[in-house]
Amino acid sequence: MSQKEAFFNHITQGYQCKGDFITLGAGMLGEETITDALVNIPLKTLNRHGLIAGATGTGKTKTLQVLAENMSEKGIPVLLMDVKGDLSGLAQASPGHPKIDERHQKIGIPFKAQQFPIEVLTISEQDGVRLRATVSEFGPVLLSRILDLTETQAGIVAIIFKYCDDNLLPLLDLKDFKKMLQFITAEGKEEISAEYGRISSASTGAILRKIIELEQQGGELFFGEKSFEVDDLTRIDENGRGVISVLRLTDIQDKPKLFSTFMLQLLAEVYETFPEQGDSGRPELVIFIDEAHLVFDEASKALLSQIESIVKLIRSKGIGLYFVTQNPKDVPEDVLAQLGMKVQHALRAFTAKDRKAIKLAAENYPDSEYYKTSEVLTQLGIGEALVSVLNEKGIPTPLARTMLRAPMSRMDVLTEKELNDVLDNSKLIAKYNKTIDRESAYELLNDKIDRINKEKSEEEAAKERQKLSRRSTSRSRSIRQNPVVKVLTSATFIRSVFGILKKVL
Known part of the structure; x- marks a missing residue:
């Protein structure tokens, strides 16, 4: 048996x-693509998470696009984080190209151009279905971890939530939370201290600064109503294809706090909402997190711990998480260990640090008699990758240098008109893009503060009246002298008068 035949069987x-x-594509032996040596991913293992890594320009985004298309075609809904803004083309069929036909001929599968059902979402000022969440939905623990608060500060946040629950004060947006901070350090200080203990104004000031930092990154747009219902991410269209939700994030690359806040809240909400699925044969939802370092770079230890816990547990809910980044080291080791599928595009060895990173990346993949992984990583062409997935028994498959199939949809962004057409046909914009600002903690606390101030004013006015009354009484008493003084005074007066009369007479 030749090496080529042995590799084909392998x-x-x-x-x-x-x-x-x-x-996903076909295996390659050296530079040659082995036709029909197909690299397949079982649907039942897609909820075991995955990694797509590689240097800029090596084809990571197109791999993401291929996976999203094929999942949608199999009836699996997908959520994509579109940080670079080049995934909206999923809504239009590929125009085709001779090089695409040549690639698919080498792989051994026909190419078909196809468009897919997409929904455009946003958490910023960009057009799209607006995603929001209330402060109450975050809860004190998650909010404290996002803000990276100390234990003492987190305790104050817990008190705020408890007080609002006890007094029916809805915490919907950041102005509600800021108003509560103001209230517990001023007008409501005595009430809070009596019920929950003293609260340091220095601690509330530190929390307020963290809230302002989040506001400056666009948090005021994200916190509020109407809250997005995660069930709307799992829609199937009339043709049985999973809807691909494309979250536009091109304007928040410099706002990692907002991005990580959104991601953690979304994952927590999905985990709490979705039922345990068991072994159903396919995931309920697959989430692709492009530029994954934005989630991890600015995360505190507490936040990382929360993310790691969710990654470990969310699989049982039928949710697959796929991280897309330049280097595997951008993802924490505890998270990396949970990723069943790994697609590694080319890495560049320009410096000693790069070469060290390549050696470490190579250790994430199974050994192979057909490849020296650290060398192949620098030799991969555009649209090629080293692939290892889990088979149907959950066992890692052999490492395969893979010629990846081309996307069926357009590998470019939508025009403004095409994007507007997608938005006009959206079934969710009418549901979520109406601004709601119902009576909440901010308004109720303002009323309460007004009442407190009015009561204080009335109390002070009463005290002033009482004080004036005492002064008046005192003057009255001085006029109404006691009898002895009165007699002496009268006698003196009489003596004076009579003395004057005597002189006159």
């Missing part, structure tokens, strides 16, 4: 699937 046996699957 790949086809390693990536053989009895159930439904997605074909």
Whole structure:
């Protein structure tokens, strides 16, 4: 048996699937693509999470696009974080190209151009279905971790939530929370101290500064109503295809706090909302997090711990998480260890640090008699990647240098008119893009503060009246002298008068 035949058997046996699957491409031996040596991913393992890594310009985004298309075609809803703004083309079919036909001929599968159902979402000022969440939905623990608060400060946040629950004060947006901070350090200080203990104004000031920092990154747009219902991420269109929700994030690359805040809240909400799925054969939802370092770079230890816990647990809810980044080291090791599928595009070895990073990246993949991984990582062309997934039994498949299939949709952004057409046909914009500012903690506390101030004014006025009354009484008493003084005074007066009369007479 030739090496080529042995390799063909190696790949086809390693990536053989009895159930439904997605074909990612064909295995390569050296620079040659082995036709029909197909690299398949079982649908039942898509909730085991994954990683797409590689240097800029090596094809990571197109790999993400291919996976999202094929999942949608299999009836699996997808959520994409579109940080670079080049994924909206999913809504239009590929115009095709001779090089695409040549690629698919090498792989051994036909190419078909196709458009997919998309929904455009936003958490910023960009057009799209607006995603919001209330402060109450975050809860004291999650909000404290996002703000990176100390234990003492987190305790104050817990008191705020408790007080609002006890007094029916809805915490909806950041102005509600800021008003509560003002209230517990001023007008409501005595009431709070009596019920929950003393609160340091220095601590509330530190919390307020963290809130302002979040506001400056666009948090005031994200916190509020109407809250987005995560069930709307799991829609299927009339043709049985999963809807691809594209979250536009091109204007928040310099706002990592807002991005990580949104991601953690979304994952927590999905985990709390979705039922335990068990082994259903396919995921309920797959989430792709592009530029994943934005989630992890600015995260505190507490926040990282929360993310790691969710990644470990959310799989049982039928949710797959796929991180897209330049280097595997951008993802914490505890998270990296949970990722069943790894697609590694080329890495560049320009410096000693780069070469060290490549050696570390190579250690994330199974050993192979057909490849020296650290060398192949620098030799991969655009649209090629080293791939290892989990088979249907949950066992890592053989490492395969893979010629990846081309996207079926357009590899470019939508025009303004095309984007407007997508927004006009949206079934969610009418539901979520109406601004709601109902009576909440801010308004109720203003009323309460007004009442407190009015009561204080009335109390002070009463005290002033009482004080004036005492003064008046005192003057009255001085006029109404006691009898002895009165007699003496009268006698003196009489003596004076009579003395004057005597002189006159």
